[in-house]
Amino acid sequence: NKPYVFITRKLPDEAIKPLTTLAEVKMWPYEDVPVTREVLLSEAKKADALFTMLSDRIDREVMEAGESLKVIANLAVGFDNIDVSFATERGIAICNTPDVLTDTTADLTFALLLATARRVVEAAEFVKAGEWKSWSPFLLAGHDVHHKTIGIVGMGKIGQAVAKRATGFEMNILYHNRSRNEEAERKLGATYCTFAELLEKSDFVVCLTPLTNETRWLFNREAFQMMKRSAIFINAARGAVVDEEALYDALINGEIAGAGLDVFEKEPIDRNHPLLALNNVVALPHIGSASVETRVKMMELCCRNIVAVLKGEAPETLVNQQWLEKTRRVL
Ligand code: GLV
Ligand code: GLV
CATH class of the missing domain: 3.40.50.720 (NAD(P)-binding Rossmann-like Domain)
Structure with a gap:
């Protein structure tokens, strides 16, 4: 049989x-x-x-x-x-x-970071909607990625592959993880931080941690309030690592500048979800490893x-x- x-x-x-x-x-x-x-x-x-x-x-x-x-x-x-x-x-x-899937997921994570910082999706939609009337100095001006500070939460294999990409953009690399990763520190020049320190210092906070009882709603109101007002939050891990209501409030109140999200608490996300109405949110349908x-x-x-x-x-x-x-x- x-x-x-x-x-x-x-x-x-x-x-x-x-x-x-x-x-x-x-x-x-x-x-x-x-x-x-x-x-x-x-x-x-x-x-x-x-x-x-x-x-x-x-x-x-x-x-x-x-x-x-x-x-x-x-x-x-x-x-x-x-x-x-x-x-x-x-x-x-x-x-x-x-x-x-490590490199493929790292590529998408970095694409999401770039797209959010440089408003790529908004800009592409703008052109296709026929709204481009003239070149102008601050038309769809975003934020630089190169030479900024990236803070990676969850320095596993994908986290390290994202850090490697960040070195090409000459970024300052911070990370937080359950345990220190001395190899990542040596090879990638990454600096270990407490979670709070990482939130306070990073221009890009990138979440790549698995969802466990310890990481559920790790990114809560307090976490977003600790970030720079210019910070961009990227989540390519699991939606439930984030309190989405707290994220929405942080975006609306200008506590952070933008978010790039490949994952959501409920998937597929409802098309009427308030996060999807925000211009400074780039939302993708959980395609991290989708090549x-x-x-x-x-x-x-x-x-x-x-x-x-x-x-x-x-x-x-x-x-x-x-x-x-x-x-x-x-x-
Ligand atoms: C932009 O296209 C420039 O030439 O500065
Ligand atoms: C995708 O989210 C994965 O866990 O592979």
């Missing part, structure tokens, strides 16, 4: 080929519509492996339904959509897609992880290391 794999989104057949030789594979039939809760639960019941999206909530209920579930491969580096400690308890391996090349690599990595676990081997990018210790003891 072949193992059964359920994929919660329609993916190209080519990208999932490694799975189809080993397992019976079923996909949710739509590319642009997330799987319904009912289908997710009924498929989980039969599945040996789930291949999931960051928009799927993989909680206790899903894992309890999955009586023969051995592995969940999430098409993302983040895994805040999954109850990892419960998975570990249940003996389910959780895999993510780090590394392959064709990288998305294919992420899919391939998910497949390899699933194949490994189904064959009784260790997956390449395991989130819950305890799963491996537990499994090794059994083997």
Whole structure:
């Protein structure tokens, strides 16, 4: 009997080929519509492996339904959509897609920073709307990026790749992280700061921290009030790291100068959300790792992880290391 794999989104057949030789594979039939809760639960019941999206909530209920579930491969580096400690308890391996998306996500983060600072989106819309009547000295004048201070909150792999890009713009680099990263300090000339110090000194505050109980609403009213009035806030991590109401008030009250957001507390964000009405907000639909090349690599990595676990081997990018210790003891 072949193992059964359920994929919660329609993916190209080519990208999932490694799975189809080993397992019976079923996909949710739509590319642009997330799987319904009912289908997710009924498929989980039969599945040996789930291949999931960051928009799927993989909680206790899903894992309890999955009586023969051995592995969940999430098409993302983040895994805040999954109850990892419960998975570990249940003996389910959780895999993510780090590394392959690092440079792609750093590129988008920097593009968002540049777009927000130099008002690229506003300016492009202005031209297409036929509003360009004359050249004028301060027409759509923004803020410089080069030689300014960037403060990176979350100096993991993506944070370091953003810092590397910042060196090309001759920026002064500050960072805050749970633990100091001496390699980043040495290689990139980054300076470790407390969170408060970083907020006070940075021209660009860039959020790249995972969403955890410790980072939920890390960027609250107090945080925005500590930033420079000229500061630009960039979030390419997770929406819930920010109190969006506090961010909106900070933008409206001139406590900060602008925001570039790739992620939101609720995705998709409602088109009537007050943040979307602000000219100094650049909003993107969670496309940090969205290059064709990288998305294919992420899919391939998910497949390899699933194949490994189904064959009784260790997956390449395991989130819950305890799963491996537990499994090794059994083997
Ligand atoms: C995207 O947000 C990811 O976590 O990969
Ligand atoms: C701008 O185009 C300039 O020539 O300064």
